[in-house]
Amino acid sequence: MMHQPMKHNRPPMMKRIADASEPYLYSAPALILIVAVMLVPLVVGISYAFRDIQLLNPFSGGFVGLDHFRALGQDQAFYGALRNTLWWTGASVFLQFTFGLILALLLDKPFYGRGLVQALVFLPWAVPSFLAGLNWAWLFNPVIGPLPHWFYALGLMDEPHNILSDPHLAMWGPIAANVWWGIPFFAITLLAALQAIPRDLYEAASIDGAGPVQRFWSITLPFLAPTIAITVLLRTVWISNFADLIVVMTNGGPADRTQIVASYIFTQAFKRLDFGYASAIALVLLALLLVYSMLIVLLRQTMLNKG
Amino acid sequence: MASIDIESVRKSYGPVSVLHGVDLAIKDGEFIVLVGPSGCGKSTLLRMIAGLEEVTGGEIRISGNRVNDLAPKDRDIAMVFQSYALYPHMSVADNMSYSLRLRKTAKDKIASAVSSAATKLGLDPLLERRPKALSGGQRQRVAMGRAIVRQPKAFLFDEPLSNLDARLREQMRAEIKKLHADLKATSIYVTHDQIEAMTLADRIVAMHGGVVQQVGTPLELYDTPANLFVAGFIGSPGMNFLEGRYVKTGEGAGVRLSDGTVVPVAPRAGLAPETTVTLGIRPEHVVIAKDGMLEATVDLVEPTGFGIILHLSLHGLPFKIFTLDRDALSAGPTVRVDFPQKHLHVFDETGSRAD
Ligand SMILES: Nc1ncnc2c1ncn2[C@@H]1O[C@H](COP(=O)(O)OP(=O)(O)O)[C@@H](O)[C@H]1O
Numbered sequence: 239m240m241h242q243p244m245k246h247n248r249p250p251m252m253k254r255i256a257d258a259s260e261p262y263l264y265s266a267p268a269l270i271l272i273v274a275v276m277l278v279p280l281v282v283g284i285s286y287a288f289r290d291i292q293l294l295n296p297f298s299g300g301f302v303g304l305d306h307f308r309a310l311g312q313d314q315a316f317y318g319a320l321r322n323t324l325w326w327t328g329a330s331v332f333l334q335f336t337f338g339l340i341l342a343l344l345l346d347k348p349f350y351g352r353g354l355v356q357a358l359v360f361l362p363w364a365v366p367s368f369l370a371g372l373n374w375a376w377l378f379n380p381v382i383g384p385l386p387h388w389f390y391a392l393g394l395m396d397e398p399h400n401i402l403s404d405p406h407l408a409m410w411g412p413i414a415a416n417v418w419w420g421i422p423f424f425a426i427t428l429l430a431a432l433q434a435i436p437r438d439l440y441e442a443a444s445i446d447g448a449g450p451v452q453r454f455w456s457i458t459l460p461f462l463a464p465t466i467a468i469t470v471l472l473r474t475v476w477i478s479n480f481a482d483l484i485v486v487m488t489n490g491g492p493a494d495r496t497q498i499v500a501s502y503i504f505t506q507a508f509k510r511l512d513f514g515y516a517s518a519i520a521l522v523l524l525a526l527l528l529v530y531s532m533l534i535v536l537l538r539q540t541m542l543n544k545g
Numbered sequence: 546m547a548s549i550d551i552e553s554v555r556k557s558y559g560p561v562s563v564l565h566g567v568d569l570a571i572k573d574g575e576f577i578v579l580v581g582p583s584g585c586g587k588s589t590l591l592r593m594i595a596g597l598e599e600v601t602g603g604e605i606r607i608s609g610n611r612v613n614d615l616a617p618k619d620r621d622i623a624m625v626f627q628s629y630a631l632y633p634h635m636s637v638a639d640n641m642s643y644s645l646r647l648r649k650t651a652k653d654k655i656a657s658a659v660s661s662a663a664t665k666l667g668l669d670p671l672l673e674r675r676p677k678a679l680s681g682g683q684r685q686r687v688a689m690g691r692a693i694v695r696q697p698k699a700f701l702f703d704e705p706l707s708n709l710d711a712r713l714r715e716q717m718r719a720e721i722k723k724l725h726a727d728l729k730a731t732s733i734y735v736t737h738d739q740i741e742a743m744t745l746a747d748r749i750v751a752m753h754g755g756v757v758q759q760v761g762t763p764l765e766l767y768d769t770p771a772n773l774f775v776a777g778f779i780g781s782p783g784m785n786f787l788e789g790r791y792v793k794t795g796e797g798a799g800v801r802l803s804d805g806t807v808v809p810v811a812p813r814a815g816l817a818p819e820t821t822v823t824l825g826i827r828p829e830h831v832v833i834a835k836d837g838m839l840e841a842t843v844d845l846v847e848p849t850g851f852g853i854i855l856h857l858s859l860h861g862l863p864f865k866i867f868t869l870d871r872d873a874l875s876a877g878p879t880v881r882v883d884f885p886q887k888h889l890h891v892f893d894e895t896g897s898r899a900d
């Protein structure tokens with residue numbers, strides 16, 4: 239008696255399964271696509287780090303556990319690349335930001351022909367990085383480029399030679415190219431932020447007695463701070479991963495003096511064809527950048543909470 | 546405290562002339578209101594006094610010293626902006642003390658200046674807040690506080706109440722007036738609102754199209770407007786105007802309207818007979834009378850609670866009456882009106898007052 243009505247109300251088994259799986263079926267195409275495009279390569283890539291994958295060795299492919307990471311711990315070239323990465327990233331971001339900010343401040347003032355100058359300033363951004371690298375490599379080459387001769391004429395060099403082949407100076411070559419190439423990014427984003435600052439704040443401050451420097455510190459900088467924080471974070475991560483210019487201009491040389499972690503990964507993977515080891519390095523770089531990003535996010539949070 | 550003298554001051558932006566020679570002598574401690582419709586150049590004049598705009602021609606003097614080429618910070622004036630322009634990254638206290646800190650005033654002096662200004666304006670409980678955590682009225686007070694802590698020579702206000710709702714505007718208007726009675730600082734106040742001008746000003750400067758139309762006390766402007774613009778701009782509901790011709794009559798003079806009715810007016814020495822004139826009368830001065838000389842149809846009756854506004858058609862033109870008499874509620878469909886002579890204004894062909 240008690241089971242009778244329930245049995246009646248209960249839909250057939252198939253129907254219930256179909257009902258329950260309906261939302262999953264609808265979203266399945268999108269989910270499958272995302273998994274296939276994003277997760278599979280990531281997981282496969284990470285799995286390489288724990289396997290012996292050498293393109294020229296047909297017997298490779300086996301699981302090696304943490305062997306790659308142990309080797310990495312002993313790898314002096316890796317530590318060198320890590321130091322170079324710090325230098326490369328720090329100098330590039332600092333100079334790009336500084337020049338970008340100066341440029342944005344200049345472009346924020348109205349002057350005749352500002353539209354044209356703005357367009358020209360943002361041109362480097364549109365140049366493919368490989369082209370920029372080649373161009374700068376040629377500029378530094380005393381046979382075809384003018385820069386060494388100018389440095390020589392200024393007394394900065396004993397003779398016009400190529401700084402890209404000087405172990406002590408080589409890093410400044412790609413850094414110069416990177417700064418030239420990356421200034422527009424900062425200039426664009428900072429200019430947009432600058433133009434969003436209400437003009438009457440500056441007027442109020444100038445009536446209150448603030449000079450240009452005081453206005454910059456008490457109005458411009460606080461308004462730019464969130465933009466600065468986020469752009470510097472993004473650029474730091476991006477530049478430390480950015481090996482194009484180095485590969486094109488110096489290929490990590492001379493004597494690994496310009497080898498950064500990203501270009502070291504590139505060398506391991508596509509020159510030595512050791513995909514397993516390259517993946518292991520990439521994983522370490524990923525972890526380091528994650529830690530860095532977390533620290534910045536934490537810093538931002540505490541700053542926001544305080545302010 | 547200072548006097549401010551403005552002498553044939555002009556302003557142009559490139560080829561566009563915005564102010565065509567303004568003369569104004571502001572006495573020490575006076576409250577001057579610049580009033581006029583939007584775009585007439587009030588803000589431009591105020592900003593030139595503040596030093597935020599270049600002076601194209603003429604001279605501005607504060608306490609007798611020419612300031613044309615002085616930076617804003619060296620003029621010792623304070624300004625309250627329509628947008629308030631509070632520094633969003635500073636607390637209320639820091640906003641108010643910013644100018645003193647820049648001048649390296651002693652800490653205890655700053656503290657006492659800020660706290661006395663805060664007390665005057667009722668800002669004491671808000672001193673640690675950021676501007677974004679304040680209401681519009683509170684922000685307005687902070688902007689005022691920022692101006693008064695400095696004890697400047699003069700206060701400049703650019704439509705400081707425009708962003709407030711009507712009730713708050715009324716309240717702040719009274720506070721500004723009290724504050725001025727208290728501080729007695731020279732003040733120049735820009736507004737497009739003639740009520741604000743009437744209630745606040747020692748003297749009103751009515752402007753139109755970059756030209757000063759009339760300078761005078763509120764009641765001078767109200768009772769003897771110098772021209773059609775001032776007559777129409779000051780007062781709400783605005784003055785009624787009727788076109789006609791000036792005529793001599795047996796007893797004196799009159800204005801003959803289009804239908805032939807002659808409205809008697811006091812004789813005007815400067816007017817030749819048969820010149821075209823405009824007759825003006827304020828809505829509250831029109832008298833409704835059974836045997837009135839003109840008949841008008843009633844279009845609309847607007848009770849305001851305080852009084853009643855009758856919208857009429859007189860000779861086909863809109864015409865308004867303001868009356869306190871509640872009988873007017875049932876007026877219509879036509880009324881007869883009279884114009885008491887002493888309340889009639891006559892303006893000549895150029896729009897200037899004829900007396
Ligand atoms: N920077 C400028 N460039 C060109 N014209 C301007 C500028 N600032 C104001 N004007 C013009 O000057 C006139 C007066 O402006 P303003 O003083 O702001 O008027 P108000 O404050 O009386 O409304 C307006 O017609 C306005 O268009």
Ligand SMILES: [Mg+2]
Nearest residue numbers: 587588589704
């Ligand atoms: Mg204005």
